[in-house]
Amino acid sequence: MSRIPRIVILGAGYGGIVTAIRLQKVLNYNEADVTLVNKHDYHYITTDLHMPAAGTGDPEKARVNILKLIDEFKVDFVKSTAVQIRPHEKKVILEDGTLSYDYLVVGLGGEPETFGIPGLKEHAMNIRSINSVRFIREHIEYQFAKFKREPDRKDYLTFVVGGAGFTGIEFVGELADRVPELCKEFDVDPSLVKIYNIEAAPTALPGFDPELVEYGMKVLADKGVIFKIGTAIKECTPEGVLIAGDEFIKAATVVWTGGIRGNHMLDDAGFETMRGRVKVDAHLRSPQFENIFIVGDCSIVMNPEGKPYPPTAQIATQQGECCAHNLVAAIRGNPLKEFTFVNRGVVASLGRGEAIGVVGNRKFRGWIASVLKKLVDIRYLYIIGGIPLVLRKGRF
Amino acid sequence: MSRIPRIVILGAGYGGIVTAIRLQKVLNYNEADVTLVNKHDYHYITTDLHMPAAGTGDPEKARVNILKLIDEFKVDFVKSTAVQIRPHEKKVILEDGTLSYDYLVVGLGGEPETFGIPGLKEHAMNIRSINSVRFIREHIEYQFAKFKREPDRKDYLTFVVGGAGFTGIEFVGELADRVPELCKEFDVDPSLVKIYNIEAAPTALPGFDPELVEYGMKVLADKGVIFKIGTAIKECTPEGVLIAGDEFIKAATVVWTGGIRGNHMLDDAGFETMRGRVKVDAHLRSPQFENIFIVGDCSIVMNPEGKPYPPTAQIATQQGECCAHNLVAAIRGNPLKEFTFVNRGVVASLGRGEAIGVVGNRKFRGWIASVLKKLVDIRYLYIIGGIPLVLRKGRF
Incomplete structure (x- = not known):
């Protein structure tokens, strides 16, 4: 050449x-x-999107302007x-x-990936971009506002999360933290709110350390998450989801994180x-x-x-x-x-101050794991943008 | 007895x-x-509801727990x-x-009062309670989130306010202030957002000093509000409003303040x-x-x-x-x-730092009027709850 x-x-x-x-x-x-x-003219930190999706984190913290990361004299950027x-x-x-x-x-x-499950593509939301998580956040808040006008519609307060992989687990953790705040803001009785996490596989977080998975599920169940593990979603409609055993869960919000x-x-x-x-x-x-x-x-x-x-x-x-x-x-x-x-280790957040993780042969849980999770995020910010980016976007 | x-x-x-x-x-x-x-177990300050409705004010500031106002040894309260x-x-x-x-x-x-205009009762929102203004606020934010998923739907960014009385004028003032914030938050081009204020009467704020009305409309028009005065709404549908002259304004948000x-x-x-x-x-x-x-x-x-x-x-x-x-x-x-x-005077807010008012024979406009408006609110808080309530709920 x-x-x-x-x-x-x-x-x-x-x-x-x-x-x-x-x-x-x-x-x-x-x-x-x-x-x-x-x-878009920004890069986003996908591993953090579960927070702005639930409304527990600012979407601005989960994105970085691309022109702050690249040197335009060396790389051309085309939006x-x-x-x-x-x-x-x-x-x-x-x-x-x-x-x-x-x-x-x-x-x-x-x-x-919806595995051909009818209706999932059309009616479920996905945690996959800044736009989509802002949409999910607004959608959730809107359900609380709508419920106050139509108090018979319990389905407005029912949240179905399909998939208990990393995104699903981290999202329900944040959502469980967010619900009490939303209940307070909209004068809603917290006992009316239901969060379902539905997973077809025989376990949550397949491939992860079983002892930590058990711990994590207990933490989330204590926060109010209802698990349906080993339970496939058979169909999604605008009214909710049909699951194995022909149970229909009426829900105005279905978030699919299953693949x-x-x-x-x-x-x-x-x-x-x-x-x-x-x-x-x-x-x-x-x-x-x-x-x-x-x-x-x-x-x-x-x-x-x-x-x-x-x-x-x-x-x-x-x-x-x-x-x-x-x-x-x-x-x-x-x-x-x-x-x-x-493999430098894996940490899954379970909401405020709780996480589970494996680094090398060591297992972590509780607040130590949640600090570890923050360090992983900070390390990534450091890799792409150095200390200035850590200071600007880090969650401390 | x-x-x-x-x-x-x-x-x-x-x-x-x-x-x-x-x-x-x-x-x-x-x-x-x-x-x-x-x-409800709270009293709300109706004259302030245009702010939380637009999202420029916290609904908590616009309500007071009734049990903080009444002495339960003297008055029984039944919710x-x-x-x-x-x-x-x-x-x-x-x-x-x-x-x-x-x-x-x-x-x-x-x-x-919808004056028998078809569809207004079913499809328009009203600024009339804490629940309704939280709903309007969430509805507006949701439209911005939805627009990012369906950028062809300009109607998501079109806001029709029916009625240019006090509530209508004060609401469009706040909404015009809120729009730039929402555009920034959701990465929306502000030029795509349209705020219409439609009034059947031959003037906005009928009965108010015409010179001040003219000033107020100019302030709001400069903020981007499109006035259609002397123009009746003929019908409201889920898609928008049909107005006199058979113009149809496509809008996902119609707020009715007309009566x-x-x-x-x-x-x-x-x-x-x-x-x-x-x-x-x-x-x-x-x-x-x-x-x-x-x-x-x-x-x-x-x-x-x-x-x-x-x-x-x-x-x-x-x-x-x-x-x-x-x-x-x-x-x-x-x-x-x-x-x-x-008549102790009347002040209409036009959004941040702008208002028009008449007290006795004196006319006020601009920031002085906006301070006056705050004093009116504070005076009311003082009447019902004394200085503690002024400190807790006053907007300074």
């Missing part, structure tokens, strides 16, 4: 933004032309929505233009996927197109036992670092490095 | 609460048995809703019981009314039943020109004082006094 190579990064989630930040550090002047494309990838033409179609690339990084994030699949654009573009996610090679590339790297929720990486790692912020961040390294190596003609996931 | 007379006060609005407070001051021990009945007055039996039917009285004070407040009528219970009980309001005698009594006093929005008092005074907090408060005096006089066999309304 005589001209400098063009790198396009789609999506400024964990994988995309870390790739961009790393590239701007490592690339030399005029070594490559990097363009980051994102729908637009990608609509199509054309791997054979090395082009990306945006809603308002086209970009050509030599190397593409797909960090488009996931979409809710993530890859972005539909990958299927549309002819990538071979499993639930929309591409099983990448050892260097995080598409097995079909070696100039396309895939990071975050759109990618699958297998663990040593041959099972996919769950899509988390932690793995996406590590992929971003590796992806940037490999892009630079590819441009310089150096050998690429293999991606290896290093 | 050998036993002590029983006084029942229906409603703890301006007229009712002032009657109760005055009675507990003036009556001697065991001179009468006073019962105050109210739907219940009156459903029927039986004047011939001297009984009041509550939703959960019955009360007998020797003297009744009807201070039930008004109901929205007040008396409580339906008066008509039901056989009182002679004009739009549900009873033209009381010189002593504030029903011309049909001399043991029934009527105060506030359910009563009509004529001005010296033979026209009804508009129903305001000011007149209701003065009626409460006179009513208490006459109840005591009636019990003691003293002559009753005639009610005379003393």
Whole structure:
């Protein structure tokens, strides 16, 4: 190539933004032309969205302006929505233009997986963006206001959360904390409010330490959460959910956190996927197109036992670092490095002052775990934006 | 009477609460048995409701716990809703019981008058209670959240306020202040938001000084309010309003402030009314039943020109004082006094730091008028609850 190579990064989630930040550090002047494309002009901290969704945290704390993270002399930022990838033409179609690339990084994030359950796509809300969590927060508050006008409508005060994975558990924890505040604000008897957490799997937080899961469920049950574990949602309607055993739970609010699949654009573009996610090679590339790297929720990486790692912020961040390294190596003609996931520990928040976590071989619970959770968040802010970002967005 | 007379006060609005407070001051021990009945356990400051409705003020500031205002050793408080007055039996039917009285004070407040405009009763919201203004506030915020999910729905960002009387004008003033905050919070382009104030009468604030009205409308128009004066609403639907000239304004929010009528219970009980309001005698009594006093929005008092005074907090408060005096006089066999309304001035707020007012012969505008407005509010808090209430609920 005589001209400098063009790198396009789609999506400024964990994988995309870390790739961009790393590239701007490592690339030399005029070594490559990097363009980051994102729908919004901000990056958001997905692992924190359960708080603004419940109304216990400010959405502003969960997002960062992209122009505060990237150096515009080194990375171009385009605020637009990608609509199509054309791997054979090395082009990306945006809603308002086209970009050509030599190397593409797909960090488009996931979409809710509803497993074909009727009505879930149409009637359930999802915790997946700043807009969606502001919507959920307003929707919840509105139900309390509506209930005061129609006191027979107990379903306004019934909240169904489908899925007891990380997002589901963390969200019900926050919601259980928020309910007493809302009851006070709207003069509602707290005993009328019901929070259901419904999970088809035989346990909450599958794969997590069973002893900690038991502890966590007890903490949440004490806060009023009603668990229906090993219970599938069979259908979602505008009136509520039908669950296994043909019980119908009337609820004006259904939030679905039960699954993530890859972005539909990958299927549309002819990538071979499993639930929309591409099983990448050892260097995080598409097995079909070696100039396309895939990071975050759109990618699958297998663990040593041959099972996919769950899509988390932690793995996406590590992929971003590796992806940037490999892009630079590819441009310089150096050998690429293999991606290896290093589990730095997992912490699930259970609301105010309570959490459960595993770091290495050690288990944590209670306030220590909740401090750990904050440290994980702060560490991430530090990685992407240094101390200034920690001070601006950290929750202390 | 050998036993002590029983006084029942229906409603703890301006007229009712002032009657109760005055009675507990003036009556001697065991001179009468006073019962105050109210739907909620709080009194609210109706003249302030435009703020929490728009979201610019805390609803808590606009209400006061009734038990902080009355002395339970002197006045019994019953939290219940009156459903029927039986004047011939001297009984009041509550939703959960019955009360007998020797003297009744009807201070039930008004109901929205929709002048038979189709759909207004069903689809428009009203600024008339703490519950209703919390509902309006949540409804407005929800529209912004919904718009972010459906950006084609400009009607989510269109707000129609029917009526440019005091409530309408004060509400659009607050709403115009609130919109920029909401746009910032929800990342909405402020130019997409439309606030219409529609009034059938040939002027806003009919009866108010025309020069001040012109000034006020200019202030509000500069904040973005679109006035349609001399324009009747012909119909309200779930999609918006049809106005004179067959223009349809698509709007997900319609707030109706265009009129007040008396409580339906008066008509039901056989009182002679004009739009549900009873033209009381010189002593504030029903011309049909001399043991029934009527105060506030359910009563009509004529001005010296033979026209009804508009129903305001000011007149209701003065009626409460006179009513208490006459109840005591009636019990003691003293002559009753005639009610005379003393206009202490009128101030209309136009949002943050702006107002228009007339006190005596002097006109006020701008920040001086807005300070005056605050003084009016503080004066009322002082009347009902002394300095402690001013400190707790005053807006400084």
